[in-house]
Amino acid sequence: MQEPAWVGVRWRVGDATVAHVFGGEDQLIRVTFRAEPEEVMAFQHLGAPYFRAGWGSNVVGMVIEDSTDWVEVGELLTDSYCLQAPAHLAAQVERPGT
Numbered sequence: 001m002q003e004p005a006w007v008g009v010r011w012r013v014g015d016a017t018v019a020h021v022f023g024g025e026d027q028l029i030r031v032t033f034r035a036e037p038e039e040v041m042a043f044q045h046l047g048a049p050y051f052r053a054g055w056g057s058n059v060v061g062m063v064i065e066d067s068t069d070w071v072e073v074g075e076l077l078t079d080s081y082c083l084q085a086p087a088h089l090a091a092q093v094e095r096p097g098t
Contacts, residue, residue, distance in 0.1 A: 011077075016084035019077055020061075031073065032061035033080035058083070 008022030023029045032053050035043060043060040044052040049068070053059035062068075062076075082090040 013081060013085045013089065018081045018084050029064040030061050031064060031077075032059055033076050034058050034083045035060050035076075035079065036083070 008020055010020045011018045017034075019031055019033045021029065021031045030051075034056075035058055037058065040052060040058055040060050043050040043062075049063040049065055051061050051063070053061055062073075078093060078095055082093055082095060085093075
């Protein structure tokens with residue numbers, strides 16, 4: 001039996017996607033998330049392990065590695081949630097660095 005070429009999980013708030021975690025035939029795991037426009041450009045220029053996704057104007061991601069900073073991942077996902085959530089829900093979130 002052949003293994004699936006794509007495996008992933010998507011987190012949403014309402015109809016808005018907050019993040020995807022997925023892997024593929026290359027055995028790499030990636031997480032995509034939403035970012036402010038100026039941060040999208042910064043992630044794109046940082047290079048590996050970060051990348052700009054091929055869909056959505058505010059979608060960026062990173063490859064999960066042994067050296068992944070999980071505190072940073074938590075901050076990125078929290079920010080992504082706050083960008084996608086209705087204002088009344090985002091206002092209830094304690095954001096890192098504030």
